[in-house]
Amino acid sequence: MRVVEGPLQAPFVLPFEVQDLGMDDPQQLSAAGLGEVMAAASPEALEQVRIKYLGRQGLVTGLMRGLGALPADARRDAGARLNALKDALADAVAARGAELARAARAARLAGERADVTLPVSSDRVGRIHPISQTIDEIIAIFGEMGFAVAEGPHIEDDFYNFTALNIPPEHPARQEHDTFYLPERADGSRLVLRTHTSPVQIRTMRAQPPPLRIIVPGRTFRCDHDATHSPMFHQVEGLVIDRTTHMGHLKGCLIEFCRAFFGIEDLPVRFRPSYFPFTEPSAEVDIGCSRSGGELRIGAGADWLEILGSGMVHPQVLRNCGIDPDEYQGFAFGMGIERVAMLKYGIPDLRTFYESDLRWLRHYGFLPLDIPSPVRGPLR
Numbered sequence: 472m473r474v475v476e477g478p479l480q481a482p483f484v485l486p487f488e489v490q491d492l493g494m495d496d497p498q499q500l501s502a503a504g505l506g507e508v509m510a511a512a513s514p515e516a517l518e519q520v521r522i523k524y525l526g527r528q529g530l531v532t533g534l535m536r537g538l539g540a541l542p543a544d545a546r547r548d549a550g551a552r553l554n555a556l557k558d559a560l561a562d563a564v565a566a567r568g569a570e571l572a573r574a575a576r577a578a579r580l581a582g583e584r585a586d587v588t589l590p591v592s593s594d595r596v597g598r599i600h601p602i603s604q605t606i607d608e609i610i611a612i613f614g615e616m617g618f619a620v621a622e623g624p625h626i627e628d629d630f631y632n633f634t635a636l637n638i639p640p641e642h643p644a645r646q647e648h649d650t651f652y653l654p655e656r657a658d659g660s661r662l663v664l665r666t667h668t669s670p671v672q673i674r675t676m677r678a679q680p681p682p683l684r685i686i687v688p689g690r691t692f693r694c695d696h697d698a699t700h701s702p703m704f705h706q707v708e709g710l711v712i713d714r715t716t717h718m719g720h721l722k723g724c725l726i727e728f729c730r731a732f733f734g735i736e737d738l739p740v741r742f743r744p745s746y747f748p749f750t751e752p753s754a755e756v757d758i759g760c761s762r763s764g765g766e767l768r769i770g771a772g773a774d775w776l777e778i779l780g781s782g783m784v785h786p787q788v789l790r791n792c793g794i795d796p797d798e799y800q801g802f803a804f805g806m807g808i809e810r811v812a813m814l815k816y817g818i819p820d821l822r823t824f825y826e827s828d829l830r831w832l833r834h835y836g837f838l839p840l841d842i843p844s845p846v847r848g849p850l851r
């Protein structure tokens with residue numbers, strides 16, 4: 472098919488004089504046909520014109536049928552010319568069709584035009600979910616400290632979720648994790664929904680050489696459901712590996728983070744000895760708070776709130792990732808995002824995070840144009 476660009480008039484000159492066909496009115500017929508094709512104002516009208524001339528009962532088709540009555544050589548000649556007429560009309564139909572489609576698209580685009588310079592009306596843009604907002608804030612704070620964001624799969628291999636993290640089969644930590652298992656595979660192994668973001672430590676250390684400085688926000692899953700536990704929740708993992716990284720860096724980094732995240736410069740932060748199979752030594756991190764008159768306030772006070780787990784990466788974990796613990800060491804931490812979001816924004820019930828209640832979202836959500844910044848903090 473000949474594709475004709477631009478306005479139709481010019482290319483559609485018939486390749487012969489139509490009276491040469493030796494028939495009654497092909498001249499008129501072709502002129503009329505081309506005229507009607509060009510005048511067709513819609514795809515439907517164009518289809519009508521096509522049927523009228525080129526359809527099975529069409530006028531050109533009718534002339535073709537009449538060829539049989541002509542003497543043999545006149546018939547060959549007229550047949551060739553009539554075919555050319557047919558092709559010219561068909562090309563014209565195709566070109567007009569393309570032109571109509573272009574015009575329709577241009578009209579649609581013009582109708583969909585949006586003025587992106589108009590000010591946004593905050594009532595019409597929806598809200599950022601507090602979990603997304605909290606993740607963005609955490610990324611902003613660690614981003615300032617030079618951490619990169621890493622991710623990993625929700626469905627994990629036993630090796631990454633447990634074994635490589637120094638949690639061997641039969642280790643009690645496996646039970647504590649209330650793991651969701653996928654159906655057994657042919658070899659007897661089972662995939663799991665990751666019970667923490669720590670497997671991404673392993674994936675990152677096995678994929679790239681140190682030094683490393685990453686945070687890993689993401690979904691995690693445990694078979695546990697009550698007022699303070701959800702089967703799906705979010706964590707953010709942190710990992711720093713370098714030649715001289717030590718416990719002082721862990722403490723400085725996390726104190727800095729807690730104070731920036733809660734926006735309290737003198738927020739007390741306490742490191743309490745703890746145990747995780749994949750860190751040694753391990754520490755749980757508490758922040759200061761007070762509970763007076765039933766109201767919880769973050770900041771200097773008589774009480775403490777646990778907000779994250781941390782420690783120096785266990786030498787065996789480094790070895791499992793092909794890193795020599797005599798050359799490199801580092802720290803890791805893991806934090807529940809729902810928990811810190813609830814504390815920071817005074818959200819009383821964990822379950823409301825996942826109810827998709829628009830009134831709740833309007834109350835606790837954030838405006839999309841408030842870009843989280845460790846300096847400014849979010850606006851409500």
Ligand code: PHE
Nearest residue numbers: 667669780781782803804805
């Ligand atoms: N993965 C631990 C948990 O889910 C948290 C953690 C991460 C602790 C990294 C220490 C180091 O409880």
